[in-house]
Amino acid sequence: xxxxxxxxxxxxxxxxxxxxxxxxxxxxxxxxxxxxxxxxxxxxxxxxxxxxxxxxxxxxxxxxxxxxxxxxxxxxxxxxxxxxxxxxxxxxxxxxxxxxxxxxxxxxxxxxxxxxxxxxxxxxxxxxxxxxxxxxxxxxxxxxxxxxxxxxxxxxxxxxxxxxxxxxxxxxxxxxxxxxxxxxxxxxxxxxxxxxxxxxxxxxxxxxxxxxxxxxxxxxxxxxxxxxxxxxxxxxxxxxxxxxxxxxxxxxxxxxxxxxxxxxxxxxxxxxxxxxxxxxxxxxxxxxxxxxxxxxxxxxxxxxxxxxxxxxxxxxxxxxxxxxxxxxxxxxxxxxxxxxxxxxxxx
Amino acid sequence: xxxxxxxxxxxxxxxxxxxxxxxxxxxxxxxxxxxxxxxxxxxxxxxxxxxxxxxxxxxxxxxxxxxxxxxxxxxxxxxxxxxxxxxxxxxxxxxxxxxxxxxxxxxxxxxxxxxxxxxxxxxxxxxxxxxxxxxxxxxxxxxxxxxxxxxxxxxxxxxxxxxxxxxxxxxxxxxxxxxxxxxxxxxxxxxxxxxxxxxxxxxxxxxxxxxxxxxxxxxxxxxxxxxxxxxxxxxxxxxxxxxxxxxxxxxxxxxxxxxxxxxxxxxxxxxxxxxxxxxxxxxxxxxxxxxxxxxxxxxxxxxxxxxxxxxxxxxxxxxxxxxxxxxxxxxxxxxxxxxxxxxxxxxxxxxxxxxxxxxxxxxxxxxxxxxxxxxxxxxxxxxxxxxxxxxxxxxxxxxxxxxxxxxxxxxxxxxxxxxxxxxxxxxxxxxxxxxxxxxxxxxxxxxxxxxxxxxxxxxxxxxxxxxxxxxxxxxxxxxxxxxxxxx
Numbered sequence: 093x094x095x096x097x098x099x100x101x102x103x104x105x106x107x108x109x110x111x112x113x114x115x116x117x118x119x120x121x122x123x124x125x126x127x128x129x130x131x132x133x134x135x136x137x138x139x140x141x142x143x144x145x146x147x148x149x150x151x152x153x154x155x156x157x158x159x160x161x162x163x164x165x166x167x168x169x170x171x172x173x174x175x176x177x178x179x180x181x182x183x184x185x186x187x188x189x190x191x192x193x194x195x196x197x198x199x200x201x202x203x204x205x206x207x208x209x210x211x212x213x214x215x216x217x218x219x220x221x222x223x224x225x226x227x228x229x230x231x232x233x234x235x236x237x238x239x240x241x242x243x244x245x246x247x248x249x250x251x252x253x254x255x256x257x258x259x260x261x262x263x264x265x266x267x268x269x270x271x272x273x274x275x276x277x278x279x280x281x282x283x284x285x286x287x288x289x290x291x292x293x294x295x296x297x298x299x300x301x302x303x304x305x306x307x308x309x310x311x312x313x314x315x316x317x318x319x320x321x322x323x324x325x326x327x328x329x330x331x332x333x334x335x336x337x338x339x340x341x342x343x344x345x346x347x348x349x350x351x352x353x354x355x356x357x358x359x360x361x362x363x364x365x366x367x368x369x370x371x372x373x374x375x376x377x378x379x380x381x382x383x384x385x386x387x388x389x390x391x392x393x394x395x396x397x398x399x400x401x402x403x404x405x406x407x408x409x410x411x412x413x414x415x416x417x418x419x420x421x422x423x424x425x426x427x428x429x430x431x432x433x434x435x436x437x438x439x
Numbered sequence: 440x441x442x443x444x445x446x447x448x449x450x451x452x453x454x455x456x457x458x459x460x461x462x463x464x465x466x467x468x469x470x471x472x473x474x475x476x477x478x479x480x481x482x483x484x485x486x487x488x489x490x491x492x493x494x495x496x497x498x499x500x501x502x503x504x505x506x507x508x509x510x511x512x513x514x515x516x517x518x519x520x521x522x523x524x525x526x527x528x529x530x531x532x533x534x535x536x537x538x539x540x541x542x543x544x545x546x547x548x549x550x551x552x553x554x555x556x557x558x559x560x561x562x563x564x565x566x567x568x569x570x571x572x573x574x575x576x577x578x579x580x581x582x583x584x585x586x587x588x589x590x591x592x593x594x595x596x597x598x599x600x601x602x603x604x605x606x607x608x609x610x611x612x613x614x615x616x617x618x619x620x621x622x623x624x625x626x627x628x629x630x631x632x633x634x635x636x637x638x639x640x641x642x643x644x645x646x647x648x649x650x651x652x653x654x655x656x657x658x659x660x661x662x663x664x665x666x667x668x669x670x671x672x673x674x675x676x677x678x679x680x681x682x683x684x685x686x687x688x689x690x691x692x693x694x695x696x697x698x699x700x701x702x703x704x705x706x707x708x709x710x711x712x713x714x715x716x717x718x719x720x721x722x723x724x725x726x727x728x729x730x731x732x733x734x735x736x737x738x739x740x741x742x743x744x745x746x747x748x749x750x751x752x753x754x755x756x757x758x759x760x761x762x763x764x765x766x767x768x769x770x771x772x773x774x775x776x777x778x779x780x781x782x783x784x785x786x787x788x789x790x791x792x793x794x795x796x797x798x799x800x801x802x803x804x805x806x807x808x809x810x811x812x813x814x815x816x817x818x819x820x821x822x823x824x825x826x827x828x829x830x831x832x833x834x835x836x837x838x839x840x841x842x843x844x845x846x847x848x849x850x851x852x853x854x855x856x857x858x859x860x861x862x863x864x865x866x867x868x869x870x871x872x873x874x875x876x877x878x879x880x881x882x883x884x885x886x887x888x889x890x891x892x893x894x895x896x897x898x899x900x901x902x903x904x905x906x907x908x909x910x911x912x913x914x915x916x917x918x919x920x921x922x923x924x925x926x
Contacts, residue, residue, distance in 0.1 A: 145679035146786055146817075168685050197626065204632055205600050218875040226784040227816035228597065228856035230586045230639045231868055232876070232899065233883050237599070237635035241627070258685035280541050284564060286659045286725055309728030350624020352541035369626050390622025392629045407629035412613050417631055419886035424879070435630075 093136045093152075094219070094250060100131055101248065101429065102217040110432050113244040115154055116181030119190045123243050125401035126434040131248065133185050140251060141225070144169055148208060148225050150253040153185025160184060164256055172200040172257040176331050185249040191241025194331040195291035195302070198351070198366045200257065204240035211251035212239065215425030225253045235424075244431045245439060246424040260290070260304035262311075265326065266319035268299040272355065272364070275299035279367050280352050287313050291327055294364040295337060300326055330365065333397075337363050340374040343398045345382065347371040349391035356385050372396075383407055406435060414439075440480050444501040448481060448525075451493035456531070458482040467526050470511045470518040471573070472863055474779075474833065479506070479520030486531045488648060492612035494527060495646065499610050504892045507642040509549060509581030512573040514780060515861025517585060517641045517897055527646060529580050535559050536649070542624035543654045544603060549580025549647045553587075556652060565654035568595035571857070572765050580647045586639030588857035590690040590764070591721075593815035595655070597857070599638040604628070606649035607637060610888055615645065623651030636883070641859050642894040644887040658723035661689065663757045664736055666745035667714035671695055674716035675790040677743035678814045681720065682787075684739050686732060690721035691815030692764050695794070698771065698809040698822070699763075705770035708763030709756075711747060718745075718814065719760055767811045768822065775807070775824035779836045782864075783847030784818045784856035796846055797821055804839040806832075818856035819847070845870050860898045869905035877902055 104111050110128035114120070137154040144167040151160060157177055164170055174194030175187045188210075193202040209223030212235070223229055223236035239249060270278060275294040282289065288305035300322065303310045329335040338344065342360065349356075351368035360375025375382070379395060386393045392407035399405065409417065414436070421428070421439055433439065440459070448457055458464055459481045468476045480503070485491040498505045504524030511518055520526050532548035535555065539546075540563040545556050553574040557566040570589035571577055577587070582598045583605065595601070603625070604618030617637060618628040628634065637644055668674040674693055681688065694702065695716050703710045710717060718740070722732045733750060740748050751757035763770075771778050785793050794810060801808045807824040821843055825836040844854040844867040854860070854867040872880075880899045885891070 143786075143788060145683045146788060147682060148786075191627075191632075201596065201600055202627065204635060205596065214879060216875075218879075220873070220876045220879055222876070224784075224851070224853050226786060226852050226856070228588055228592060228784045228813070228818045229853040230857055230859050231853045231855050231864075231871055232860075233644075233880050234586070234599070234635050234639055235879070235883065238632050240632060240635075242631055246631075258682075258687060261685065283543065284540060284656060286564075286656045288725060288728065305724065306728045306731040308731045309725045312725060312727035348625045348627050350539075350542040350544070350622060352539075352624065366626065369624070387619075390619045391625045392627075394629070409630050410616070412609075413615055413617075413630065413633075416615065416633070416886070420631060420633070420636075420883065423882035423886040 097131070097136065097213060097248060097250070098217055098219065101213055101215070104129070104429050105217060105427050108427065111429050113189070113248055113431055115183030115186035116156065116179060118177060118179035118182035119186055121397055122190055123434045124405050124437070126431050128432065133248070134183060136250065139163060147256050148253055149256055150225055150251060151184050152251050153183060153249040155184045157182040157184060157187055168259050169256045170259045171206065171254065173197050173203050173206055174331060175203060176333070178332060184252055188240050188249055188252055189242065189244045195293070195327050195365060198369055199290050202240070204237045206255045207236050207240055207252065208255055209253040210236040210239055210249055213248040213250055215247065215427055215429050219250065223253070227255060243434045245421060245435050247430060262305060262307040263290070263324065264303045264310050264314060265322050265324040266301045266303070266314065266317065267322035268301070268319045269297065270299045271297060276355065276364070276368055283351065283367055287317070292365060292367050293326065293330055302327060330363070337361065337372070337374070341398060342374045342376055344396045345373040345375060346394040346396040347373055347386055347391055349386065349389055353389045353391065356389060358382060358385065379404060409436070441501065444497065444503060447497035447500065448483065448494065451497055452483055452485060452490055456484045456486060456490065458484070467508070467511070467520060470508070470513045470516060472514055472516040472519070472861065475516045475519050475862055477520045477522055479522070479524055479526045482526040482528060484528045484531050488614070491527065491608060491646065491648060494525070495608060495610055496612045498525060498892060499890055502890070502892065504895050505610070506894050507584065507646050509578035509584070510552065510576050512577040513581060513585060513859065513861065514782070515855065515859040515863040517859050517861040517894070519862050521896070529578065529648070532580070532648060538563065539624065540565060543656070544623045544651055545654055546620065546623060546649065546651050547579055548649055549583070550578050553577050553579055553582055560654050564657050566657050567601065567652055568655050569598050569601055572768070579650050579652065583638055583647050583650060584640065584642050585857070585859045588813070588818065590692060590813060592813065593691060594687050594689045599635055601653045602634060602638060602650065603653055604651040605634055605637060605647055607645035608648055609645055610890055610892055618651065620649050620651050639859070641861065641898040643884055643898050644893065646893070659725045660729045661721055661723040661757065662729050662733055663751045663760045664720045664733060664740065665749045665760055666718045666720070666740040667711045667747040668716045668718070668745055669714070671716045671794050672791040673744045674718055675787070677718060677740055677745060678787060680739050680743045681736060684735065686736060686739070688720045688736070688815060689723040690719065692719040693717070693812040693814040694764065694767060695810040697807065698767050698811050701770040701774050701809055702763040702767045705773055706763045706766045708759050710763055719764055764811065771809050771822045771824065776826040776828065779823040779825065779840055781821045781823065781840050781843050782818070782855050782858040783844050783852055784816070785847050785850050785852035787814065787817045789850040789852070793819065793846060793850060797843055800839055800842055804835060806836060806839055813856070817852065841867050862897055865900040865904065866908055869900055869908050874902050877905065
């Protein structure tokens, strides 16, 4: 299968024809529209190595995410960053390329933080092994973490090695009846205390909080915090966007901010995760106006769903930084083959 | 030095910020790896962004290489001067710009010492997690350049996992912002993750002029368990057992017998000097959590064959247990005229095999070795003992070290876990990368630094160098140990 993929890339170089890399298609909505012949990775699958005592898993990029998660769960382990699937067909490679993390991210790190190494097919048709299968490795530039969130514009991921973690012995979801402002204030206060928090959600007049850790640690925190035990299914619903909030026809924005940034009072419906560092907004507000206000607060905004894929989906970059992006792209994909324009026009 | 270049440097900097006299340059001739020395053309100590930009522009105009330097504590020669280059010291960029407790962020200049960040954050109950052993001296800018680790990486990550934003100067003096360094706190940034790429790039891609780091809430309690074993194999198996039990220690360190003896003589930490290996396992979290985990860890260690398991009785004893480990390098320095510290990382399951092979190599080379090991994340520091005053012994030690690093690559690991390639491991890294991989690294370098003047010749060996060594690409070709599992 790897040879077939290498052959396709070499052919694309010869033909000067761009390629649209595709795993399970679960995140095809994410990013900008891009042209090109489909390069399907879904048959390049299978776990190559997993030794629970090493806390490392290595698998081919087309391996279904569900398969990986179930394998880890059998040994009491997990992908710490709780990646969204958005479909049962989600793959490992797509997960890294999209770079999206779920509710646990602020406390245990992102997809990118967990990437230890990759096998990459670059735009010269060469197969490169970057990073490794060990926790600590500073040999060579860190090109493997660079692939996280690059939306496949820098190369074809063939294999990925990830750091995994043991599942917490105990988890408990609590709910508090609080309006958004008071909930945010509560999180700011708790954020300065040593509490075993592993997820937060402010939505519809409630603050939801998940505690993770040892049984006694969770129990002690529960006694201190109060609140009512509630359904843990909420985390899956918010992660997978199956919560009613996300069933909106309006443009859906993903807004990343410093966690203690005040409510920006943007028009539309809002939901807040990650202790305040991630806010979802369903709004008809024009992108430019929205981004001005988000930028002023130290954040950036992504037009996540319900758009035509032609405009600025991701926050525009300062000109010198964009010029550097183009040179980095050129260094890995000199013929501009992979997912042209998926992230930014001209990249 | 060309008079026109000197004139440009003088125009860029106040007189006291430019060193050109031989005596003044001498302290800069090496970093923490003192086996390599070279006096630079000049040392520039800018105090402002504008001065740093002017120095870089002068260097670019005259095609003079620039080597950035933080505190000079690096262990791979990353800040070793070049004879025809200048040192750009960030030592005077030493201001803590802001601590923001609500967002749990510190904004600091690159010359700020690692430990100073935690000290400044302490009044808020916060700290900066990565703690390389040189943390009282090393600078955060250097930590970014090397992606420094420490003893708590398994749970809290390396430098790269604890950064939020950077301000970086390119050679033409352009200021790049990777993330929002002025209003930091957001957990991601638009575009490519150049923050990750910049971290650990050893001064080859840009000059870091401001850093925003994440602060963590100081755990309510930390506790250390010391376990003694009669064999390193048993200690290695115990590490796997702890992880396998679903416990994620804050630190998990191993020392072999020579390291235990040296450390005990030096620090009197109370280590059992007749043990073949000891493990130090630190657990942190809330009070309730730590109490529960201590019981669990003790049970796992006893089950794994520890002949003695001790829990530190109080904070003083905990610090003492750690003092032995943290003092292991100077302790070894006391029992040998010189030592050479290696920094390979291996999959943990290969530990017993690798230590056995190191012992065999030790016999073959006739040089003693003490091993300290960040067991939690597989980062091995064999210390090769030698005497530089004996003819040929340094070269002998280096050859031994290179053999150890090749071994690390062969078992599926890497030649450097946290010290960097610098100049020291250029040859060793030839065995880790294929010609295509090296060419890709050089292309990335050119994307950031088309003039090739930022710390040239470090971190990534040239294809030519590796070809001459005939040591290219062990991992893809025929391997000396085909029986080993690897991936």
